[in-house]
Amino acid sequence: MRLDTINPQAVKAEYAVRGEIPRKAHQIERELEHGAKLPYDSVLWTNIGNPQQQPILAQEPLTFWRQVAALTEYPALLHMESTTRDAMFPTDVQERARQLLDSFGSVGAYTNSRGNELVRQHVVDFLHERDGYVEDFDNVYLTAGASAGVQLLFQVFFAPGNDALLIPTPQYPLYSAASALYNVEPVYYTLRSDHDWDVNFDNVREQISVARAAGVNPRAIVVINPGNPTGSCMTKDEIEQVIELAYNEGLVIFADEVYQANVYQNERPFISFRKVLLDLGKSSDPRKRDMSQIVELVSLHSISKGMTGECGRRGGFFVLNNFDKDVDAEVLKIASLNLCPPAQGQIGVDLLVRPPREGEPSYDLWKKEVSSIFHTLKDRSELIAKRLGELPGMKVEPAKGAMYVFPRMHLSKSASDAARKVGKKVDEFYCLELLEETGICVIPGSGFSFYPEYLEDGSSYSFFRTTILAKGTDEMVERFVKFHMHFMERFP
Amino acid sequence: MRLDTINPQAVKAEYAVRGEIPRKAHQIERELEHGAKLPYDSVLWTNIGNPQQQPILAQEPLTFWRQVAALTEYPALLHMESTTRDAMFPTDVQERARQLLDSFGSVGAYTNSRGNELVRQHVVDFLHERDGYVEDFDNVYLTAGASAGVQLLFQVFFAPGNDALLIPTPQYPLYSAASALYNVEPVYYTLRSDHDWDVNFDNVREQISVARAAGVNPRAIVVINPGNPTGSCMTKDEIEQVIELAYNEGLVIFADEVYQANVYQNERPFISFRKVLLDLGKSSDPRKRDMSQIVELVSLHSISKGMTGECGRRGGFFVLNNFDKDVDAEVLKIASLNLCPPAQGQIGVDLLVRPPREGEPSYDLWKKEVSSIFHTLKDRSELIAKRLGELPGMKVEPAKGAMYVFPRMHLSKSASDAARKVGKKVDEFYCLELLEETGICVIPGSGFSFYPEYLEDGSSYSFFRTTILAKGTDEMVERFVKFHMHFMERFP
Numbered sequence A, B: 001m002r003l004d005t006i007n008p009q010a011v012k013a014e015y016a017v018r019g020e021i022p023r024k025a026h027q028i029e030r031e032l033e034h035g036a037k038l039p040y041d042s043v044l045w046t047n048i049g050n051p052q053q054q055p056i057l058a059q060e061p062l063t064f065w066r067q068v069a070a071l072t073e074y075p076a077l078l079h080m081e082s083t084t085r086d087a088m089f090p091t092d093v094q095e096r097a098r099q100l101l102d103s104f105g106s107v108g109a110y111t112n113s114r115g116n117e118l119v120r121q122h123v124v125d126f127l128h129e130r131d132g133y134v135e136d137f138d139n140v141y142l143t144a145g146a147s148a149g150v151q152l153l154f155q156v157f158f159a160p161g162n163d164a165l166l167i168p169t170p171q172y173p174l175y176s177a178a179s180a181l182y183n184v185e186p187v188y189y190t191l192r193s194d195h196d197w198d199v200n201f202d203n204v205r206e207q208i209s210v211a212r213a214a215g216v217n218p219r220a221i222v223v224i225n226p227g228n229p230t231g232s233c234m235t236k237d238e239i240e241q242v243i244e245l246a247y248n249e250g251l252v253i254f255a256d257e258v259y260q261a262n263v264y265q266n267e268r269p270f271i272s273f274r275k276v277l278l279d280l281g282k283s284s285d286p287r288k289r290d291m292s293q294i295v296e297l298v299s300l301h302s303i304s305k306g307m308t309g310e311c312g313r314r315g316g317f318f319v320l321n322n323f324d325k326d327v328d329a330e331v332l333k334i335a336s337l338n339l340c341p342p343a344q345g346q347i348g349v350d351l352l353v354r355p356p357r358e359g360e361p362s363y364d365l366w367k368k369e370v371s372s373i374f375h376t377l378k379d380r381s382e383l384i385a386k387r388l389g390e391l392p393g394m395k396v397e398p399a400k401g402a403m404y405v406f407p408r409m410h411l412s413k414s415a416s417d418a419a420r421k422v423g424k425k426v427d428e429f430y431c432l433e434l435l436e437e438t439g440i441c442v443i444p445g446s447g448f449s450f451y452p453e454y455l456e457d458g459s460s461y462s463f464f465r466t467t468i469l470a471k472g473t474d475e476m477v478e479r480f481v482k483f484h485m486h487f488m489e490r491f492p
Helices: A008-012 A020-033 A063-073 A075-079 A082-088 A091-104 A117-131 A146-157 A174-181 A201-213 A236-249 A273-282 A286-294 A325-336 A343-353 A363-389 A413-421 A426-438 A473-490 B008-012 B020-033 B063-073 B075-079 B082-088 B091-104 B117-131 B146-157 B174-181 B201-213 B236-249 B273-282 B286-294 B325-336 B343-353 B363-389 B413-421 B426-438 B473-490
Strands: A140-143 A163-169 A185-192 A217-224 A252-256 A297-302 A316-321 A408-411 A460-467 B140-143 B163-169 B185-192 B217-224 B252-256 B297-302 B316-321 B408-411 B460-467
Touching (some): A008 B325, A063 A075, A063 A343, A063 B075, A075 A091, A082 A091, A091 A117, A117 A316, A117 A343, A140 A325, A140 A343, A146 A252, A146 A297, A146 A316, A146 A325, A163 A201, A201 A217, A201 A236, A236 A286, A252 A273, A273 A297, A273 A316, A316 A343, A343 B343, A413 A426, B020 B426, B063 B091, B063 B363, B075 B082, B075 B091, B082 B091, B117 B140, B117 B273, B117 B343, B140 B146, B140 B343, B146 B174, B146 B325, B163 B174, B163 B201, B201 B217, B201 B236, B217 B236, B273 B297, B426 B460, B426 B473
Parallel strands (some): A217 A252, B163 B185, B217 B252
Antiparallel strands (some): A140 A316, A297 A316, B140 B316
16 A cells, blocks of 8 residues: 555545644654753644643533543442432432433443434434424434534435535635545635625635536535634524525535534524524425425534533534435444444533533532633633734634634735745744744644635735633733744744 | 435445344334334344343443543542542552543543554553564554444545455455445455355455456455454464465455454464564565565454443554555544544553453452453353254354354245245345344344355255344243244245
8 A cells, every 4th residue: 555556535635633733733742741942831732622632721521521421431339328429429410320321221332323312312302492393303313523423424425526515715624624535526615704704605606606517516515603713603694595595506504513502792693504494494485485394404513512522522413404214214324334423422412412400409510610611712712812913914803603713814925935935825834933933733724725815915814723722821822922023023 | 315316335335233134123122112012022132242232231341441431531539538439449440540531631632533642552562462562653543443443444545446355255244335335346255164264265366366357456355353253263374374365466454353352262262463464574484574574454453342342432443564654644634534532432442451460459350250251252152052053954153253153054945935025035034034033133144245055956055143142042042942943844
């Protein structure tokens, strides 16, 4: 096996959030561990939304979650002497663990390939409470995280070498990487960087026309709401327009809604695609009612984001609306090749969709922990936006949602020239210099298929994404400010 | 999306161990739950190696495993008042949990896409102890079970529509299903049913010639040792022959060794492909030394089998020997699309490769539990083989290894005729009748690409696979014997 004899589609795939810059950062981290003298003593991992990463981000897990998980792992704890047990585990935690154990039998057993039945029923309840509509139990699939769900569905839906997929720019690079791997042609449409990163519908329609004229067949559209890497939030009207577009063009919608709990403002609250789609069924307009019955929607959710940040468990779910039963049977079959999602990921979904309720013993602590995480994220986003926004050439908005800010920088021609000399795009060059000088690991816009825009005078608008997770946000900002001022001096 | 517009390769994939018969069994189970009156009160799930499945199989998890898992889930338990804590958790359990927590930071954090570094180091130690050779740390990948590892490597190695793969018959249907899904041409070679299910090397060479003559390019060979569904074990000589074949024909070896701890006899102990390959490096024959340096070997292992049976955690690992570093980089990149394997699966690998040692506080209990599971499996295999082997037309050997027996039945022409009338192969017909009459769910040979052999008189040799896991083996055997006698009366 050599690079030129293996799957060319695998070779083609790029995944920047774990690509060159993070690899370089790992190398620096190893050098620091081996005593290298650098101007900083740690790498700041702000390249990926991994809230519980130690020691830099170190978001504490929710107590309720971990208590239930421990009891399901080692049920003997439920049979301890009751005073000790009750002092250690609130009764609602014990009750939840018993329910889950009754249904799973053991966390060491395979479940149904769609996931455990009790948990899926609770997802149905959650969807009902969130959107006002009961869902068919069989339309809910538990997954090993949203990424696994996306890949499963790409494998089933798309004929390699034949189909195309509409992907926003900027995008989360899972979509471009999976398109490359599964030989689906990516067709990029733009988000309006000057207008809350709203979908540029004129551009979407144009891209579809151009694609079709070239014999390429877009069969689905990816929408990420709240936005990654943009931190944007969609309006109800915008979601309706996406649904109408999908209806007119015969597209499946992939609604990546993994950041639905990460919304930091009130003007654009989270509304699910599913709710908007099902609401259309109540319209007086028969065309809209038809959309509600016809448009195929995949909604993806995850336990890795929100206030839980339980990335390592690998858990999530997707819901299929308006899909043919025969297609669903194929999804189930291909899901079964991996037997089932990890049990603790499935249990995580249960805890996500069924948090403690007011009045239950675990509620107060859970509420306090969740609020604290929420406010920390919001504060950090605002702090980063404020401090970086004061820097020359930098335009930054706090995240409306998700876990990222996505600053725009106006960089000089001399920066572009310096980047070209080392064979890099200017945003990559900036981020590599940032990493080497400060240990801060961020991902350039290019990694999200959003490339520097070069102006007539040779200067550029460049972007990068940073998470809003760093525990030492102040320190990160200090390091950053110093670097940026120096960079702007070097490349005026 | 309709069946004729989705990925035709996905539609083509078949996965019998979770296919028609298990689906039918689920239906029967639901009917029983809803009070249906059938001649039996439960489905006996002997279709898949899922040892901890409740209530039928109900293998107890190893205490050591679950204690460590609970502490890593909820580290507050480590900070309990020490008398209570030490009474509940042996000190080596606490020590192990602390080590793992130090390295993982949190089980809620993503790890390296290859898996946690500490666990991988322990896999290296395990390989050293098992085979006598230290492995390069970077050659070890932790996975979400062996199936996930196989699929990852298929995606990276094989150019869809171009490459072919040698698969044994009978085989575990993951291999045929993944071949279909990833558009790799399966080329089946036979195992010698009359000779310990040894590889039929004449047949392998013939299949390669035929394939090449047809323009099909076999690039790898799958070997399952101990065998699934056959329960066979390979000799050192046979493994050497496979390596020589791979060397001569330029094939990558996929050595599926997930049942390496499930060996119930001493004539054919488990020897790893890796050990045999590396031992060739010490040969006086330069050609053999060359093989040792050249033949690319993938060795797969899992926490789902053995004496642990921790299927629900989704954990395993593979080791790459003699692969090009550029190809390895592609494996890592594609692995990173799923971020990382589940943390509790990775911790499971640590517990698998680093069990308690003699003298440590957990050793005695661990040893007792492991021995008990081992002897139970061995006894059940022998019981099933003995009792079923006494039945007319039935030839059964106890499992030499793995978790299955694979009886051969001589079924009459009238059975074949009856099967044909309902559009089934005779082995499928037999297994469906068995399920409906007794609730016992087994998988016919056809599900393992091993089809009935029709004799001149219209009778057939048919096979089926049953696990040796059923808690109520006696009851299973009773139901089975009764059914078989009745079947043979109906179709004499």
